[in-house]
Amino acid sequence: MKVLFAVSECVPFIKSGGLADVAGALPKELSRLGVDIRVILPKYQLIPDEYKKQMKKIAEFTVPVGWRNQYCGIEELELDGVTYYFVDNEFYFKRSQMYGDFDEGEQYAYFNRAILECMKEINFYPDVIHCHDWHTGMVPFLLNEQYRTLEGYESIKSVFTIHNLQFQGIFPREIIGDLLGLEDRYYQSEELEFYGNVSFMKAALVSADKITTVSPTYRDEIQTAYFGESLDGVLRDRSSDLIGIINGIDTELYNPKIDKALFSPFGPENHQARKIGKLDLQRQFGLPEDEERPLIAMVTRLTKQKGLELVRGVFHEMMATGAQLIVLGTGEREFEYFFNQMATQYYDQCRVFIGFNEELAHRVYAGSDLFLMPSKFEPCGLSQLIALRYGSIPIVRETGGLNDTVKSYNGETSEGNGFTFKNFNAHAMLSTIERALSYYENTKEWDSLVERVMRMDFSWAQSAKIYQQLYADLVKEELHVFEHQGV
Numbered sequence: 001m002k003v004l005f006a007v008s009e010c011v012p013f014i015k016s017g018g019l020a021d022v023a024g025a026l027p028k029e030l031s032r033l034g035v036d037i038r039v040i041l042p043k044y045q046l047i048p049d050e051y052k053k054q055m056k057k058i059a060e061f062t063v064p065v066g067w068r069n070q071y072c073g074i075e076e077l078e079l080d081g082v083t084y085y086f087v088d089n090e091f092y093f094k095r096s097q098m099y100g101d102f103d104e105g106e107q108y109a110y111f112n113r114a115i116l117e118c119m120k121e122i123n124f125y126p127d128v129i130h131c132h133d134w135h136t137g138m139v140p141f142l143l144n145e146q147y148r149t150l151e152g153y154e155s156i157k158s159v160f161t162i163h164n165l166q167f168q169g170i171f172p173r174e175i176i177g178d179l180l181g182l183e184d185r186y187y188q189s190e191e192l193e194f195y196g197n198v199s200f201m202k203a204a205l206v207s208a209d210k211i212t213t214v215s216p217t218y219r220d221e222i223q224t225a226y227f228g229e230s231l232d233g234v235l236r237d238r239s240s241d242l243i244g245i246i247n248g249i250d251t252e253l254y255n256p257k258i259d260k261a262l263f264s265p266f267g268p269e270n271h272q273a274r275k276i277g278k279l280d281l282q283r284q285f286g287l288p289e290d291e292e293r294p295l296i297a298m299v300t301r302l303t304k305q306k307g308l309e310l311v312r313g314v315f316h317e318m319m320a321t322g323a324q325l326i327v328l329g330t331g332e333r334e335f336e337y338f339f340n341q342m343a344t345q346y347y348d349q350c351r352v353f354i355g356f357n358e359e360l361a362h363r364v365y366a367g368s369d370l371f372l373m374p375s376k377f378e379p380c381g382l383s384q385l386i387a388l389r390y391g392s393i394p395i396v397r398e399t400g401g402l403n404d405t406v407k408s409y410n411g412e413t414s415e416g417n418g419f420t421f422k423n424f425n426a427h428a429m430l431s432t433i434e435r436a437l438s439y440y441e442n443t444k445e446w447d448s449l450v451e452r453v454m455r456m457d458f459s460w461a462q463s464a465k466i467y468q469q470l471y472a473d474l475v476k477e478e479l480h481v482f483e484h485q486g487v
Contacts, residue, residue: 029464113180159209287324294370301330
């Protein structure tokens with residue numbers, strides 16, 4: 001079976017968030033299952049030279065962007081059993097940032113078209129093209145409307161994964177003809193029109209053969225008005241084609257036994273060695289070194305989605321517990337300012353790193369006792385899975401993938417792997433933090449919990465099999481149609 005992953009970012013080449021982790025880990029697992037999986041993404045200027053030097057140009061052609069014809073080079077690199085294609089165009093991708101430029105609509109209109117055009121140039125026609133988030137949302141739509149009758153494209157099936165419905169790729173109506181080369185008749189509520197604009201996300205939702213979300217709970221949530229970002233009606237219409245598949249993590253990349261970022265690697269059998277990492281982390285951040293004092297961590301984008309309003313609302317009460325807090329992340333200025341102010345006010349308890357550093361993040365996971373994720377919504381979340389892998393017990397709100405992966409600890413039965421609260425309420429969060437700290441005081445029980453969660457399996461093994469079966473079912477469905485038609 002041949003599958004093409006179309007994505008805007010991918011570990012280890014380029015990353016801004018969890019999407020890149022998924023695109024880096026899932027194809028490797030699918031390859032192990034025997035899938036001929038290939039990944040296509042932009043050749044950003046920000047990709048490290050060590051990878052650029054390994055790329056080999058295999059094709060060059062022009063891509064129509066409305067009335068324009070733009071250069072496109074395809075460069076190839078093989079890594080860990082997966083073939084990667086990089087779309088090369090310096091006008092669109094030789095930039096100091098991946099997202100947020102004024103011509104983002106044109107950037108990704110070009111990328112979507114290049115994905116489809118390159119198939120005939122490199123002679124790779126997949127059985128399934130798997131697109132991710134709005135940056136590739138036009139691919140299923142253009143495939144159906146402009147490529148379906150061309151040789152090689154007739155039987156390609158499409159899967160679209162929603163990683164975060166909040167980001168939709170919304171642009172003015174004029175993009176239809178000017179950048180996408182489509183007729184204005186597609187500007188209607190059943191297709192591309194979205195409150196006076198055009199939505200790349202909606203294009204995928206109305207055209208992909210199957211739609212997946214990154215957790216079962218998020219699948220249900222986005223069909224409601226509260227979580228649906230004004231697309232809940234479209235999603236309810238496609239509910240029979242909407243599937244929730246929980247994300248996994250790359251257990252080779254996130255492995256505390258061999259993690260080179262850690263000062264002192266460890267595993268579930270010697271998890272007591274985490275205390276060495278905790279002391280090192282406290283020392284690195286300039287906190288008082290105390291292996292018995294509870295250390296709470298957050299590795300997060302500093303945005304409202306992540307529930308930081310709750311943290312701000314009861315921050316002083318959190319500090320009154322005596323726990324230390326380390327925050328690693330970057331985002332909205334109001335939260336960056338707030339945490340910096342708190343780090344000054346609570347100098348012996350709170351430290352903040354504004355920015356992101358992958359090695360430092362690994363040390364925070366490995367050295368913290370508790371990991372706080374009070375998200376307002378969370379499609380899947382990878383941080384809580386990484387935290388569990390490293391023995392940091394998560395405190396989460398029961399939403400999206402957090403609800404599917406973290407179950408509240410029951411002291412009487414010793415079941416559960418974290419601490420949870422339901423209502424988006426600061427004092428509900430505070431009460432859950434206090435409950436977690438009360439268990440932390442019981443060293444024997446806490447050590448048992450840490451060892452058990454570190455042995456849990458959050459790899460891609462099971463989810464990859466579900467994706468493989470989804471692809472196989474789509475291909476069988478297409479073969480059945482061809483047989484019925486006598487093809």
